[in-house]
Structures are given as C-alpha cells and as structure tokens.
Amino acid sequence: MTKEEILEFVTKNPVFSLATTDGNQPHVRLIMLYRADEDGIIFCTGRDKAVHEQLQANPAVEMCFYNADDGRQVRIEGTVEMLDDLELKMQIVEQFTFLKPWVDSEGYEILIPFCLKNGKAIVWTMETNLEPKQYIQL
DSSP states (O other): OOHHHHHHHHHHSOEEEEEEEETTEEEEEEEEEEEEETTEEEEEEETTSHHHHHHHHOOEEEEEEEETTTTEEEEEEEEEEEOOOHHHHHHHHHHOGGGHHHHHHHOGGGEEEEEEOSOEEEEEOSTTTTSOOOOEEO
16 A cells, blocks of 8 residues: 555544553553544544543554455554644534533643654555565655
C-alpha cells in the first residue's frame, strides 16, 4: 500500500486500537479517529482520562486499524503531540455530536486533541504474514 492508500484505509476504518504505556505497563483501548491526511492522524481524548496522562508522560504510541471484510490490519507507530487549537476542538465536537453535552458542561478545555506525524505503517494480512516487514513512511 502507498501512503495515500493507508490514509484512505484508516479513514474508512476509523475505530482503532491505541497502545500506550504507563511506566512499563502497556495499555490498549479503542479510540475514534477524527482525521487522517497529509497533516497527520488526529484523535481526541479527555483531559481527565488516563490515556491523556500516559501520552503526556510517553508520547510513543502504536495504532492498529482493522477491516474484517478484507482481513487487513494497518499498524502505525510513532510519536503524538498534543494540539491546543480551539477551532480544531470545535470541529471535533461538530463531527462527534455525542461530545457536545460533555463540552457544554466542562468547556472545551476538557478536550485534548493529539496528532501523530511522520509515523511509519506496516500492513498485515494472512497472506503476507510470513513475509519480511515493509514499513511505509507517513
């Protein structure tokens, strides 16, 4: 897959597993993608969530996007950075309307967007399971 095909794949499969660490303990949870494009892969969490604390302490992550219909997963590793952008937060709430009551109650400061730039991806299928890994730079 090319970089463009990977960005298209993750956009079409927006629920992904995000792996972080707390000390030497790994943690994985499902996260909803906001956007994936030339500017990076953007997702959002809450200021009071453990994932926010983990990313502040260690911004190295791995994301795993999966599509069961074609039996393909795309794993992306890299480092995330926190984005302090009110306009972006407003756009996220506009797209994810379930966040609106929370933001109305707590304010936009409760939302913490993160962006992964310059990651590297690997594509996995059963057919390519035993082949050497080939990373695609994002």
